[in-house]
Amino acid sequence: MAKIHFDEERAAFTPILAMEEASRCLLCLDAPCSKMCPAGTDPAQFIRSLRFKNVKGAAKTIRENNPLGGVCARVCPTEHYCEQGCSRSGIDRPIDIARLQRYATDMEAAFGLELVKPGPSNGKKVAVVGGGPAGLTAAAMLARSGCQVTVFEKQGKAGGYCRYGIPSYRLPEAVLDQEIAHIEALGVKISHFAPANEVDELRKHYDAVVVADGLGEAKTLPLFEDNPYTMTAIDFLAKAKQGEIPDVRHVLVIGGGDVAMDVATTCKKAGIEQVSDVVYETLSEFKASKAELEGARNAGVSIYDGFVPSGVKKNVVTFLHRKAEITMTLEADLIVLAVGQQRLPSQLGEPTDRDNIFYCGDIVEGDKTVVCAVKTGKEAAARALAYLGGDQQ
Ligand SMILES: Cc1cc2nc3c(=O)[nH]c(=O)nc-3n(C[C@H](O)[C@H](O)[C@H](O)COP(=O)(O)OP(=O)(O)OC[C@H]3O[C@@H](n4cnc5c(N)ncnc54)[C@H](O)[C@@H]3O)c2cc1C
Ligand code: SF4
Numbered sequence: 001m002a003k004i005h006f007d008e009e010r011a012a013f014t015p016i017l018a019m020e021e022a023s024r025c026l027l028c029l030d031a032p033c034s035k036m037c038p039a040g041t042d043p044a045q046f047i048r049s050l051r052f053k054n055v056k057g058a059a060k061t062i063r064e065n066n067p068l069g070g071v072c073a074r075v076c077p078t079e080h081y082c083e084q085g086c087s088r089s090g091i092d093r094p095i096d097i098a099r100l101q102r103y104a105t106d107m108e109a110a111f112g113l114e115l116v117k118p119g120p121s122n123g124k125k126v127a128v129v130g131g132g133p134a135g136l137t138a139a140a141m142l143a144r145s146g147c148q149v150t151v152f153e154k155q156g157k158a159g160g161y162c163r164y165g166i167p168s169y170r171l172p173e174a175v176l177d178q179e180i181a182h183i184e185a186l187g188v189k190i191s192h193f194a195p196a197n198e199v200d201e202l203r204k205h206y207d208a209v210v211v212a213d214g215l216g217e218a219k220t221l222p223l224f225e226d227n228p229y230t231m232t233a234i235d236f237l238a239k240a241k242q243g244e245i246p247d248v249r250h251v252l253v254i255g256g257g258d259v260a261m262d263v264a265t266t267c268k269k270a271g272i273e274q275v276s277d278v279v280y281e282t283l284s285e286f287k288a289s290k291a292e293l294e295g296a297r298n299a300g301v302s303i304y305d306g307f308v309p310s311g312v313k314k315n316v317v318t319f320l321h322r323k324a325e326i327t328m329t330l331e332a333d334l335i336v337l338a339v340g341q342q343r344l345p346s347q348l349g350e351p352t353d354r355d356n357i358f359y360c361g362d363i364v365e366g367d368k369t370v371v372c373a374v375k376t377g378k379e380a381a382a383r384a385l386a387y388l389g390g391d392q393q
Helices: 015-023 043-051 055-065 069-075 097-110 133-144 173-185 199-205 233-241 258-269 290-299 370-388
Strands: 125-129 148-152 189-191 208-211 230-232 250-254 274-279 302-305 307-313 316-321 327-331 334-337 357-359
Touching (some): 125 133, 233 334, 274 307, 274 327, 357 370
Parallel strands (some): 250 334
Antiparallel strands (some): 307 316
16 A cells, blocks of 8 residues: 555646736626526625625625635536636637636635634524534534534544545645635534444424535445455545545546546546546537546546446456447446445434424535536535525525
């Protein structure tokens, strides 16, 4: 097992580059980007602040809407959200909204600004199950509205897949730590190594409960059951976040989403000689974001599209093409399955609100992205507050 550390890969804007990028904004009257951020951030507003060198104002716009603004600035698939709406795309390329957001939130951290404050106490106690992006966001919004909030997190640190999944070359842990510190400064108490088992028990002791336990279990394929050469992408990436990379020559990744790209790119960055990614979809149907797919290709990952695994003998896998009569056989030292995640069985209830229990994050309908976890976390907090008789601040 090799020990590896990755630095953040994408360069930050310098102040001059940030001003130049903000100056590319066309100052649209009814800015389309402003309707496209799931977290409700208004990019047109913070870009305008940056143009007038008002970095604090820009950071405030972001922070008021999104307690994880610095995280989202690094991981949002912006081509589907804010940047998809950017009018500047019609001239040359969209404004790099995410990198401007990163600039504003980095400045906020550098100057130690505390831009949001807890509200006066409303005497209500709320429990949040799960300290991933959805639970953290709900907790922050509830604390800002005066609730006393405790987050129950089963792992040693909060952050969910932002901590234990997304590789550090895309999202450094220090950024997540900084944003969690802001949330704790609002008075949110995070209990670590504190799995919540039964929601009906919790709801007796709290005025409301928000449940955001995420999709913690990796899906597998029956063909690979009990295969000693196989592990799941979630296990692989959690180990990689600890710096542990298997000492092997050829890794075969099966799956075509962002998680598969993260595994494959991580392997290449760690110096693994051959990395093959076999994908069910053909290239035109790919699920991975453009940036992630490009990252994998640039790192030297060999991508085989349109194939389905049809047989496995030890570490030799045979694939059939979905649309052509092609059979392919690959032998690898390690096989990593990246075929999706599902919710772990629990007594936390079906993800539909009832009584004083409110659900959010990956477990509810919608995109499985950090910014959508922020969105649904805010919405669950608002529903809890309405139930408790207060307003979201
Ligand atoms: C490898 C990987 C890469 C990704 N890349 C991106 C990306 O680039 N961009 C993007 O937008 N999204 C990305 N995602 C998706 C994104 O991370 C998720 O959509 C988001 O984290 C969901 O947030 P959540 O709070 O609902 O759940 P999670 O992040 O899964 O957090 C759930 C939390 O609940 C805790 N928990 C579970 N059960 C209990 C219990 N019983 N008691 C107490 N605590 C409990 C867990 O320990 C965890 O901390 C990626 C996901 C993965 C796995
Ligand atoms: S949070 Fe994400 S989607 Fe929203 S403006 Fe920022 S980068 Fe764009």
